[in-house]
Amino acid sequence: MPRPDAVLAGPRQRLDLASDRLPAALRARTAQARVALSRLEGRVTPAALSTRLLEQRRRLDQAAMRLGPGLRNRLATRDRDLARVAARLRPDPIARQTHRGRDGVGRAFERLLKGADDRHRAERARVAALGRILQTLSFERTLDRGFVLVRDAEGAILGHDEARAAGRVTLEFADHKTLDAVTEGSAAKPRKGGKPAPPEQGTLL
Structure with a gap:
């Protein structure tokens, strides 16, 4: 491997060369800056600054003059728009619509x-x-046509065979009047209470 002095010899030479050139470069840069500053000082005078300020002030005044009419026109436009909206919001149309x-x-x-x-x-x-x-359809209309309703001693409605077997029945007519009768085909059954049937009563069926 090479020695450290040999490795650092090249960079050291370049650094020494740059160090030798640095003062001259700084003097040249300073001279250039001094020349530029001298030129700028020639232009930046009180009169030039006053002229610049006057120009900026004129521009500002012109902008302010344009701004005033622009704002007034804008406000007038907004007032007209608001008036149109207010005209549509009158109570009369709302009242008519409500009616x-x-x-x-x-x-x-x-x-x-x-x-x-x-x-x-x-x-x-x-x-x-x-x-x-x-x-x-009721049985009452059937009774109106001349039929009778046959009931037993308990009040139950009886058919033909049941009436013959019951022996003693009650006939109900259309005017709701009833008639006790004895049927043929079986011995007469006494009513509840042990009362015998009247001897003059006829037979039915």
């Missing part, structure tokens, strides 16, 4: 009541028709 809505609700309520009344009448007519059908 129309109230009329619509009233008409809808009347239609609802009429529909409910019609439905109620239809249901009443239907119930009445069913009542008439029920009356035509």
Whole structure:
């Protein structure tokens, strides 16, 4: 391996060369900066600064003059827009719309009541028709056509064979009047309480 002195010899030479050149470079840079500053000092005079300030002030005044009319025009436009919106928000259109809505609700309520009344009448007519059908199917209408209702001593309705076997029955007519009778085919059964049948009573069936 090479010795450390040999490895550092090259960088040391370059550093020494740069150190020798640095003072001259600094003097040249300082001279250039001094020349530039001298030129700038020639332009930056009180008169030049005053002229620059006056120019900036004129520009600012012109901008302010343009800003005033622009703001006034903008405010006028906003006022017109606000007036148009306020005209649409008057209470008269709202009141008319509310009145129309109230009329619509009233008409809808009347239609609802009429529909409910019609439905109620239809249901009443239907119930009445069913009542008439029920009356035509009841045993009372059968009695009106000349038939009788046969009951036993307990009040139960009897058929033909049951009535013959019962011996003693009660006949019910259309006017709700009843008649006790004795049927043929079996011995007469005494009523509850032990009362015998009257001897003059006829027989049925």
